[in-house]
Amino acid sequence: MTTPLTVTRIAHACQLIEIGDLRILTDPWFTQSAAYHQGEPIAGEVASLGRIDALVVSHEHYDHCDLDALVAGGFDLSTPLFGPGTVTALAEGKGFTSLHTIEAWESATVGDLTVTATPGQHGVHEVTFVIQAGGRAVFFGGDSLRVPELDEIPNRFGKIDLAILPVNGLCIRVANMQQVVMDAEQAAALTAVLNPTVALPHHYAFHSGRLGDQIITRGDRDPRHYTEALARLAPTVATRIVLPGTPVTIP
Structure with a gap:
């Protein structure tokens, strides 16, 4: 019998x-600041999450590592937290007690759950993840660029049931338009290599505010560019664009 697999995007x-x-909760972000806006409703607050068995965090940027919101919301700080050393060091300072530091191609196992850090690249140190349990495998892409090492995932892990990838191609205007997140075409090309059963885009609604979008960042906020590219590059992979709070069940 296939283990049920469902994913719900919080924001x-x-x-x-x-x-x-x-x-398993990934890259928590529950608050906003002057230059960080979700750009979409958040599907619930920390207190409404219910039991969380593991927390997986790709890097320390505020919009992926909002540990203060978890602490303020009464999150259980004994929950196993998986991430690179830059993240676990921050988490230790916030009072988290079950820390599992993993870098690229390193794994940690708690009970039936195995989390492997896979390579990533961003404006700061970042890893991506393959999350495995019950014979299921999920690739979580954080907000990484596409790096060639990610093409090794199918050979290392076999079938990927679900791939979750960033698609907005975020560029930093004040750094000569340096790209720090894969764009829709790059994400679709990686999806074609991973060949998951289902692939979902994320990291596209974010914006920096009216002024910030003009002077700090530029990003593609239309996830249809990813689904259109995927139809060309990997037409057998199912995909959906869903609102926060909408569960997606993976066959």
Whole structure:
């Protein structure tokens, strides 16, 4: 019998992945600041999450590592947290007690859950992840650029059931338009290599405010560019664009 697999996007790159009875939260972001806007409703607050069995965090940027919101919301700080050393060092300072530091191609296992850090590249140190339990495998792309090492994932892990990828191609205007996140075409090309059963875009609604979008960042906020590219590059891979709070069940 296939283990049930469901994912619900909370907002941005914050996803609730449910594999059987396991509930895994990724890249938490529950608050906003002057230059960081989700650009979409948040599907619930920290207190409404219910039981979380593991927290997976790709890097320390505020919009992916909103640990203060978790602490303020009464999150259980004994929840196992998986991430690179830059993240676990921050988490230790916030009072988290079950820390699992993993860098690219390193794994940690808690109970039936195995989390492997896979390569990533961003404006700061970042990893991506393959999350495995119950015979299921999920690739979580954080907000990484596409790096060639990610093409090794199918050979290392076999079948990927679900791939969640950033698609907005974020560029930093004040750094000569340096690109720091894969764009829709790059994400679709990576999806073609991963060949998951289902691929979902995320990290596209984010914006920096009216002024910030003019002088700080530029990003593609239309996820249809990803689904259109995917139809060309990997037509057998199913995809959906969903509002926050909408569960997607993976066959």
